[in-house]
Amino acid sequence: IDLDASADCTTLDLIDASLTSGQISSLHAASSLRVLQMHGVRLGSSGAALLADAVGSMSQLHELKLGSCRLGDRGVQQIFRSLPASLRRLDLRHNLLGDEGTRRMAAALANGSPLSHLDLSWNGIGPRGARALADALQNNTALEVLSLNWNGLKDGGARAFGATLPFNSKLGELELTHNSIKDGGANHLAKGLRANNAMRVLQLEGNGIGEAAMRAVGDALQAMFTMPQKETRPPLQREHANEDAADDELEEISFDDEDAPEDAPGETRSSPRDEL
Numbered sequence: 306i307d308l309d310a311s312a313d314c315t316t317l318d319l320i321d322a323s324l325t326s327g328q329i330s331s332l333h334a335a336s337s338l339r340v341l342q343m344h345g346v347r348l349g350s351s352g353a354a355l356l357a358d359a360v361g362s363m364s365q366l367h368e369l370k371l372g373s374c375r376l377g378d379r380g381v382q383q384i385f386r387s388l389p390a391s392l393r394r395l396d397l398r399h400n401l402l403g404d405e406g407t408r409r410m411a412a413a414l415a416n417g418s419p420l421s422h423l424d425l426s427w428n429g430i431g432p433r434g435a436r437a438l439a440d441a442l443q444n445n446t447a448l449e450v451l452s453l454n455w456n457g458l459k460d461g462g463a464r465a466f467g468a469t470l471p472f473n474s475k476l477g478e479l480e481l482t483h484n485s486i487k488d489g490g491a492n493h494l495a496k497g498l499r500a501n502n503a504m505r506v507l508q509l510e511g512n513g514i515g516e517a518a519m520r521a522v523g524d525a526l527q528a529m530f531t532m533p534q535k536e537t538r539p540p541l542q543r544e545h546a547n548e549d550a551a552d553d554e555l556e557e558i559s560f561d562d563e564d565a566p567e568d569a570p571g572e573t574r575s576s577p578r579d580e581l
Contacts, residue, residue, distance in 0.1 A: 313337055315365075321345040326352070332359035339365055344372040344396075353380030357387035366391055372398035372424075378406025385410050388418075395420055398452075399427040407434030414448065415441035426454040426480070435462025439469040442476060452480040454508070463490025470497030470504065477503055483511035491518035498525035505529075 312334045320342055329352055335341075341363070348356060353376050360366065366389050376384065381402050388395070407430050414420070430438075435458040442448065456462075463486045466479065491514045498504055507526060509519070 316340040316342075318342045319346055324352075326355055329355040330359060332356070333362050335359075336362060337365060338363050340368045340370075341366060342370045343374060344370050346371075346374055348374045348376060348380065350377055350380040350383070353383045357383040360384065361387040361389060363389055364391060365389075368392070368394040368396075370396040371400070372396050374400055376400040376402070378403055378409075381406045382409045385413050388420075390419055393420060394422040396424045397428075398424050402428040402430060404429075404431050404434035404437075408437040411437035411441035414438070415444045418445065419447050421447055422450045423448060424452040425456070426452045428456055430456040430458065430462075432457075432459050432461030432465070436465040439465035442466075442469050443472045445473070446475050448476055450478040450480075451476060453484065454480050454482040456484055458484040458486060458490075460487055460490035460493075462486070464493040467493030467495075467497035470494070471500035473501070474503050478506040478508075479504065480506075480508040481512070482508050486512040486514060488515045488518040490514075491522055495521040495525045498522065498529065502529060 314335060315337055317332075317335060317338055317340070321344070324346060329348075332341075341360075343356075346352070348371075353374070360369065369388075369392060371384065374380070376397070377400065381397060381400060384397075402425060407425070407428075411434075414423075430453065435453070435456075438451070438453075439462075442451075458481060462484065463481065466481075467490075470476075486509065491509060491512075494507065494509075495518070498507070504526065507522060509522065514522075
């Protein structure tokens with residue numbers, strides 16, 4: 306793949322490409338990019354470090370798609386530290402991201418991240434990672450869509466988001482399908498929705514939530530369309546020590562062979578692209 310001609314490109318599609326370290330580093334020259342699509346490029350943490358350096362120089366980048374790049378906690382952290390101020394949409398689906406990496410990411414979200422759309426679906430985020438994200442949203446005024454489908458948030462994660470909703474006036478869509486959330490978690494979400502004036506879409510399919518709890522969520526959403534606008538102020542950071550002790554540990558969810566050695570940039574793939 307010849308990336309020398311990418312300097313003037315505004316959109317670059319590298320889906321499932323096999324890239325060498327030199328090719329990844331050469332993306333520095335693509336300073337005019339607005340959309341970079343690298344779904345399925347097996348970067349690993351070493352490739353993520355190279356990409357992070359390149360992305361930091363893309364002052365016009367608006368959308369970055371890195372689904373199924375095997376980034377892991379370390380790789381995601383490297384990418385997140387280098388995101389340009391212009392970036393609004395970030396796709397990190399299916400990247401072996403766990404609670405520790407999510408906590409570090411949440412710190413950036415709480416400190417003025419300009420992202421409006423963030424997709425963290427198909428990772429290994431549990432209740433603790435969810436609480437970190439929920440706390441970050443109390444101080445975030447940019448994020449509009451957050452996708453957390455196919456993780457393991459459970460009721461503890463849903464409870465955290467429910468507690469945050471009264472203090473967030475920007476997030477309009479929250480996707481929580483297939484997260485082992487039951488009636489208790491759904492009821493906490495419904496309670497938070499009743500004090501929220503921004504949420505318009507809350508996805509909870511595939512959780513096994515009962516009819517009564519789902520009705521409570523639906524009624525709370527419907528009521529918001531007639532709710533008068535009001536200002537809210539975040540409370541002090543919630544303490545989660547007792548909640549952490551109560552929650553079961555969630556093992557990292559991976560749909561790849563975790564025992565297989567990480568691919569170095571430049572190796573070809575022997576399997577077709579994941580379809581999420």
